[in-house]
Amino acid sequence: MTYSIVAANADHTQFGVAVASKFLAAGAVAPAARAGVGALATQAWANTGYKASGLAMLSGGATAQETVDALTKHDERREVRQLGVVDAHGRSATYTGTACTDWAGGVAGDGYTIQGNVLAGSRVVALMEEAWLGSDPREPLARRLLAALTAGDTAGGDSRGRQCASIYVVGDEGTYGGDDVVVDLRVDDHADPVTELARLLGIHEMMFGKPDPKELMDLEGPLAAEVRSLLGQRGHIAGDVSSAELDRVLAVWAGIENLEARLVPGSLDPVVLAHLRRTGGGGVAA
Incomplete structure (x- = not known):
């Protein structure tokens, strides 16, 4: 019921998650990230316990794959879970349980992982990956995440329709002073949430961007x-x-x-x- 991208910027000073779904406020459920540590998204039948536990493992030095393996190993409902993780060094791992509703799957590469379930088809994930890899690494991470999310939305996204979208980015220098949060924007219930998210990101950049x-x-x-x-x-x-x-x-x-x-x-x-x-x-x- 959700598609997401978890990623790091080129120098691993920022980590973030972008999510869209036909589900109310998935941005409050799926993402977790911490500066200098990494990021993850838990979805399908999301296990929100993965967020704190996963960040703790990453903080302790576990790789993305080790984190995925440890979180799912002792989860009796792991076959209905989906998870994507990027660690502090940009290593990535994705997991899709065998009982996730079709179409479900994911891809992982250097500094990113993309996954989705109940999708219009595998093309959603494929075009998200293409958009991510085709984006300029010098662009702000939030903009690159939005490009991938937009590509997934254009490809059909959640097969049930649209409802919510979000972007969450943390970094060495947060927006609000003393906080590692760079961007935290959510569209919880909207007919065209990805487009609305893009509008909000534009306002965010206007208010909190630094003058050139x-x-x-x-x-x-x-x-x-x-x-x-x-x-x-x-x-x-x-x-x-x-x-x-x-x-x-x-x-x-x-x-x-x-x-x-x-x-x-x-x-x-x-x-x-x-x-x-x-x-x-x-x-x-x-």
């Missing part, structure tokens, strides 16, 4: 005038102000929009400018 120093624009001249005007239209500023005051008022607006991570005093990130032009004081603030 090569793309920063000096906040002066006509650009500063435009920013003053846009902020003024939304009641944040009035008339001509100093550069320091413009930075301050822009920061107030950016705080409302959750764009603080993209601010650089005296400069402007094109992403911030685009959002200011598009939505001003409204939009995605939470």
